[in-house]
Amino acid sequence: MKLAVIGAGYVGLTTAACLAELRQTVVCADIDSHRIARLRRGEIPIYEPGLDRLVTANMARHRLSFSDAPPSASAEADAVFIAVGTPSAANGEIDLSFVEQAGRQIAPMLKPNAVVVVKSTVPSGACRQLREIIAEARGALDFSVACNPEFLREGSAVEDFLRPDRIVIGTDDAHAEALLRSIYAPFSRRGVPIVATTPANAELIKYAANAFLALKIGFINDVANLCEVVGGNVAAVAQGIGLDRRIGWAFLNAGPGFGGSCFPKDTRGLAATGRRFDAPQPLIEALVAANEQRKRTMVSRLLRELPGAGAPVAVLGLGFKGGTSDIREALSLDIIPALLEAKADVRVHDPLIGPEILRRFPGVDSFESPFMAASEAEVVAILTDDEAYRRLDLARLRRAMAGRTLVDFRNLLDPEAVAEHDFRYISIGRPIADAGEPKRQSRRRHAASRPEVSLTLISTQ
Numbered sequence: 001m002k003l004a005v006i007g008a009g010y011v012g013l014t015t016a017a018c019l020a021e022l023r024q025t026v027v028c029a030d031i032d033s034h035r036i037a038r039l040r041r042g043e044i045p046i047y048e049p050g051l052d053r054l055v056t057a058n059m060a061r062h063r064l065s066f067s068d069a070p071p072s073a074s075a076e077a078d079a080v081f082i083a084v085g086t087p088s089a090a091n092g093e094i095d096l097s098f099v100e101q102a103g104r105q106i107a108p109m110l111k112p113n114a115v116v117v118v119k120s121t122v123p124s125g126a127c128r129q130l131r132e133i134i135a136e137a138r139g140a141l142d143f144s145v146a147c148n149p150e151f152l153r154e155g156s157a158v159e160d161f162l163r164p165d166r167i168v169i170g171t172d173d174a175h176a177e178a179l180l181r182s183i184y185a186p187f188s189r190r191g192v193p194i195v196a197t198t199p200a201n202a203e204l205i206k207y208a209a210n211a212f213l214a215l216k217i218g219f220i221n222d223v224a225n226l227c228e229v230v231g232g233n234v235a236a237v238a239q240g241i242g243l244d245r246r247i248g249w250a251f252l253n254a255g256p257g258f259g260g261s262c263f264p265k266d267t268r269g270l271a272a273t274g275r276r277f278d279a280p281q282p283l284i285e286a287l288v289a290a291n292e293q294r295k296r297t298m299v300s301r302l303l304r305e306l307p308g309a310g311a312p313v314a315v316l317g318l319g320f321k322g323g324t325s326d327i328r329e330a331l332s333l334d335i336i337p338a339l340l341e342a343k344a345d346v347r348v349h350d351p352l353i354g355p356e357i358l359r360r361f362p363g364v365d366s367f368e369s370p371f372m373a374a375s376e377a378e379v380v381a382i383l384t385d386d387e388a389y390r391r392l393d394l395a396r397l398r399r400a401m402a403g404r405t406l407v408d409f410r411n412l413l414d415p416e417a418v419a420e421h422d423f424r425y426i427s428i429g430r431p432i433a434d435a436g437e438p439k440r441q442s443r444r445r446h447a448a449s450r451p452e453v454s455l456t457l458i459s460t461q
Contacts, residue, residue, distance in 0.1 A: 002077050002078055003027070003080075004081065005019070005028045005083055006082050008032070013055070017064060024063065026058075027073040028066050029072075031070065040066050049323070074106040078115065079116075082118050084099055098120075110134075110138065117145075118146070127200075144175055146169060154324040165192075166193045167193070169194060210266040211266060213251050220234065220238055220252045221257060223237055234428065234430060254428045257294035259329035264291070296334075302379070314377040314380045315332065317383040318353045318384070323387075327353070331383050336361055336364060349366070349368075349373040350386075351388050374400045377401050378403030380406050382410055382413075395421055408425065
């Protein structure tokens with residue numbers, strides 16, 4: 001079967017490579033000719049474990065190719081997957097202009113009975129609207145439209161695609177359903193459930209799934225706040241409730257709130273959809289507000305630990321989570337400007353962040369190791385749950401630092417083990433761990449009083 005994927009971004013490239021791995025012939029097309037030229041050379045513009053291997057292998061097998069002309073790439077395709085961006089406006093409404101543009105571009109070139117598959121995350125009614133746009137541009141209704149949402153986590157997208165929990169097919173067209181069932185037959189033979197439903201239901205399934213997972217994050221963070229006041233330990237509470245099969249362990253890790261390209265946008269999108277159809281989503285509205293407040297709280301918590309102006313502070317992790325180079329809606333986008341405003345000497349480390357992204361953080365120094373970043377630092381702050389930070393050599397880190405304060409926004413470390421190395425350890429929803437007065441005085445001196453900082457958080461939109 002011949003397939004086309006429109007969009008060579010995170011979702012599109014992963015989808016194209018994985019469909020090729022399913023032994024389909026795939027053309028991945030994007031109007032960004034520079035990106036396509038890089039992909040043709042085997043250069044992967046995003047970091048995703050295993051993706052480079054899939055792309056290279058399937059290019060060698062002639063199952064995967066790249067084009068900078070989406071209309072031509074779609075001309076012979078039995079199915080055209082649209083995987084372009086759907087950014088959100090300030091009010092949460094989703095901008096469908098890229099999806100609509102893709103539809104208009106491919107409309108004249110579609111072969112009869114082709115299926116247009118919306119892989120992008122879109123709000124209720126978008127597939128129906130796209131069908132009307134393509135029909136108008138094509139002057140015919142000899143095609144089908146289906147919604148096939150992706151459920152890919154950054155850092156494990158290849159695994160998620162090739163070993164899915166379920167496949168959702170939203171269409172009112174028997175031909176489109178049969179074609180997508182054929183594409184995903186390797187999964188159904190392994191017992192993966194296929195949910196065949198209407199486009200409206202499929203659109204809502206994606207939004208509702210992400211909103212529910214985000215609610216679990218918001219819930220455990222509220223519980224963490226309560227633990228800090230009453231002397232509880234959120235890790236023990238999460239363990240106790242996560243063992244309930246009705247609740248489960250996933251997404252019960254207290255932290256700085258959710259970021260990235262999906263949860264913030266999708267929760268705002270679901271709330272906006274509710275407002276648009278006069279069916280308010282008060283839980284989600286509250287969650288969105290609470291997640292923004294969570295960032296402000298984390299910023300304030302770190303600023304309280306600064307001994308004075310000019311204090312060196314090491315920030316470990318810039319991505320919105322470990323295992324990815326994506327900084328969209330990451331805590332670092334709020335923390336670093338606040339530290340700079342407080343006149344801190346900011347130095348950073350992230351094993352996946354390259355020079356291009358580091359340019360987003362003017363005024364900070366980047367180091368090749370966490371220990372180099374922490375050299376002479378008064379405070380070290382862990383922002384992402386990268387495995388490199390979970391396995392930190394605490395003795396080496398302590399020797400590198402001038403101060404004793406270690407702020408762990410991800411609860412990666414064991415408080416008792418950290419305290420044994422003479423740290424003052426501050427985590428989320430757990431008591432502060434401090435072995436006592438420092439065994440040595442700080443090697444650096446700063447202003448005696450802590451800075452009083454009035455913050456205006458920089459928007460990450």
